[in-house]
Amino acid sequence: MKQLHVTVEFGGGTELLLAPPHAKTHELTLPWNEGKGGTKRPDVRALVDYIKQNLITEREELFVEGDNVRPGILVLINDSDWELEGEMDYVLQDKDHVVFISTLHGG
Template identity: 30%
Template sequence: MIINFTSGAEEYFPSKKIILTDSVIKENKLEKIKDVINYLYNQYPKCREKLFNSDLTLCPGMLCCLDDCDWELFGCEESLLNTNSQLLFLSTIHGG
């Protein structure tokens, strides 16, 4: 699974791209986008309250795409993922 960050969202992570291996996905039960948000929220404290809320939702001004489509087409936080999924988190506050 590949997670990309852009338009200011990358400031809170060590790089613009995080690649999650199959073992990390299985170990952390990353089945839905809300699971990935929870994983990022816990693994990268700098992103807390800037990108994600503690209730596993996006902060205002954040957008998420799943496989190049708006996540709202798939159910937002409840969107199902697989090991080949690609997520993009971007901030509209920085010009999106």
């Protein structure tokens, strides 16, 4: 099974949803699924699911809504707005850098 290495950063409060010590930067290794149709690299959808299953310890509804990243969280892929990259359908490349920043603030 092949693996993909991705750096993921959290900011603007999203890091508080993660297990203590609430590290802002994580080096992740994601598996590639290999099947009859060839190798399928993980996309952002797979990354978000991995984060939800392995890094978020509570209140996942503050990070995801349905099967998407919650509105109000800015997502950057290699310093580019994910809307320009295909959002959840963006196929991750080895050494990609993905950032999640909450733009929502209480008052």
